[in-house]
Amino acid sequence: MFAMMPLLQRPGSGLDVIRGGCLKLQVCRNLNQISTASLDSRTCMTCRREFSSRNQLMRHLQSLGHYGEQGEENLSGIKAAEEGDGAGKEKHEQSDFANRVRRKAWELYYQDLPKFEQIKELMQTFVPYCFRTVPTSPLASLALAKLQAETVVKRPVGLDESYCDCWALAENASEEGVWTHLQAAQESGAIQRQEAASMVPVMLLKVQPHHFVADLCAAPASKTLQLLDVMNPGVRTGEVPQGLLVVNDDNWGRCATALRRTHQHANSSHLMWLCGDAREFPTLHDHSDGRVRGARKIRFDRVLCDVPCSGDGRLRRSPSGWTSWHPRYMLQMHYVQSAILKRGLTILKPQGCLVYSTCSMSPIENEAVVAAALEKFGCQVRLVAVEQWSHAQGLSTWKVPAPDFQNFRSFSKEEVDEEHEELWCRNGGPLAPTMFPPKDPEVGTVGQLRVMH
Numbered sequence: 067m068f069a070m071m072p073l074l075q076r077p078g079s080g081l082d083v084i085r086g087g088c089l090k091l092q093v094c095r096n097l098n099q100i101s102t103a104s105l106d107s108r109t110c111m112t113c114r115r116e117f118s119s120r121n122q123l124m125r126h127l128q129s130l131g132h133y134g135e136q137g138e139e140n141l142s143g144i145k146a147a148e149e150g151d152g153a154g155k156e157k158h159e160q161s162d163f164a165n166r167v168r169r170k171a172w173e174l175y176y177q178d179l180p181k182f183e184q185i186k187e188l189m190q191t192f193v194p195y196c197f198r199t200v201p202t203s204p205l206a207s208l209a210l211a212k213l214q215a216e217t218v219v220k221r222p223v224g225l226d227e228s229y230c231d232c233w234a235l236a237e238n239a240s241e242e243g244v245w246t247h248l249q250a251a252q253e254s255g256a257i258q259r260q261e262a263a264s265m266v267p268v269m270l271l272k273v274q275p276h277h278f279v280a281d282l283c284a285a286p287a288s289k290t291l292q293l294l295d296v297m298n299p300g301v302r303t304g305e306v307p308q309g310l311l312v313v314n315d316d317n318w319g320r321c322a323t324a325l326r327r328t329h330q331h332a333n334s335s336h337l338m339w340l341c342g343d344a345r346e347f348p349t350l351h352d353h354s355d356g357r358v359r360g361a362r363k364i365r366f367d368r369v370l371c372d373v374p375c376s377g378d379g380r381l382r383r384s385p386s387g388w389t390s391w392h393p394r395y396m397l398q399m400h401y402v403q404s405a406i407l408k409r410g411l412t413i414l415k416p417q418g419c420l421v422y423s424t425c426s427m428s429p430i431e432n433e434a435v436v437a438a439a440l441e442k443f444g445c446q447v448r449l450v451a452v453e454q455w456s457h458a459q460g461l462s463t464w465k466v467p468a469p470d471f472q473n474f475r476s477f478s479k480e481e482v483d484e485e486h487e488e489l490w491c492r493n494g495g496p497l498a499p500t501m502f503p504p505k506d507p508e509v510g511t512v513g514q515l516r517v518m519h
């Protein structure tokens with residue numbers, strides 16, 4: 067346990083590093099003291115253009131067919147193969163083969179999903195470039211009007227204006243002028259680039275400006291920025307709003323990038339950054355009444371658990387991501403995700419609301435994690451239906467893949483024997499009973515889960 071007063075961030079006032087047990091808490095208040103993401107990882111190697119974020123660079127690479135760091139492994143292989151370099155060609159063929167095996171493993175695991183053929187087709191399609199206009203920016207409507215004059219900008223599928231000011235560029239918007247304008251609009255704070263799907267968790271939270279909100283896995287802060295916008299609808303710069311946003315991530319490098327982004331926000335005065343493991347998110351105490359001992363524990367009105375995941379949902383956006391995907395990750399992630407969700411529910415106020423989200427389609431990272439939490443917390447928590455949103459019914463049956471993925475096997479709980487248990491142990495940790503569908507559907511109420519795809 068770690069008790070601390072909520073510190074309000076005031077730009078330029080130094081860096082507090084607080085240690086409690088094995089948890090490092092860093093409340094960062096001066097960005098000059100923090101190294102930011104390297105310029106190389108934001109620069110197009112083909113045209114040498116610099117971007118303000120890596121996401122923007124990836125979008126540029128996709129739209130103009132330039133290759134960057136992400137495609138370098140494959141590109142060097144292709145180039146070497148073209149130039150007759152045997153070793154390079156072999157390397158390229160090996161990575162190509164590994165990608166194909168992983169893709170096959172992915173397909174075989176998910177093939178029983180309802181509408182799998184549709185999902186597969188969707189994975190091959192273009193992800194539109196989406197952005198939000200920033201409500202507090204006086205330049206927002208001007209920037210949008212200018213973009214609309216230059217290209218086709220429309221509402222992304224499934225998100226109309228009643229949700230938020232979210233826009234998507236038409237597929238053919240590859241003109242140089244549009245990208246320059248987008249970059250300028252983003253740098254001026256008029257718009258924020260964010261995928262439509264990434265905006266949904268914050269929208270579901272229905273945050274109010276006076277709320278105490280915890281964002282447990284926050285970097286690189288896309289959703290944090292969205293939360294700040296919702297929490298500061300009409301607040302002037304420098305004014306301290308009533309609510310508090312406590313933001314955490316365990317990766318210091320990603321925190322640094324995220325901090326830089328949030329620091330540029332018009333009003334981040336009620337934002338507190340922590341850098342630690344969300345599974346051990348500290349208990350904060352309210353000392354505003356002057357009491358040191360017996361101070362009230364802070365519970366949050368809203369908690370966002372946008373947890374780390376195996377990320378196969380992101381493969382549509384970046385097909386080169388197959389190299390960093392493996393079925394074993396969905397098993398490894400299950401443990402950390404379950405523990406983060408458990409911590410999130412523990413710090414939630416009665417009547418509060420928590421959103422758990424991943425970029426993965428795996429039931430082991432979604433349905434299984436939520437079912438386990440429902441089982442653990444019993445009648446203390448309930449699922450909230452998201453009827454007004456486009457959603458699919460959650461799965462109530464699924465299998466668990468063998469982590470080596472030899473012969474592309476996956477198992478139901480009944481099919482697992484000692485030999486298989488050992489295989490799992492050798493490849494990433496013991497098998498958790500919670501990875502399988504709960505036996506008693508009443509306990510997990512897993513059949514009622516609402517999953518948005």
Ligand SMILES: C[S@@+](CC[C@H](N)C(=O)[O-])C[C@H]1O[C@@H](n2cnc3c(N)ncnc32)[C@H](O)[C@@H]1O
Pocket residue numbers: 264282283284285286287288289290314315316317320342343344345372373374375402
């Ligand atoms: C899906 S990303 C979060 C994206 C972020 N919410 C956004 O919208 O920009 C997951 C994040 O969890 C962080 N993470 C991984 N394990 C963690 C842990 N045990 N505790 C806290 N953060 C963790 C990773 O560093 C990563 O930044």
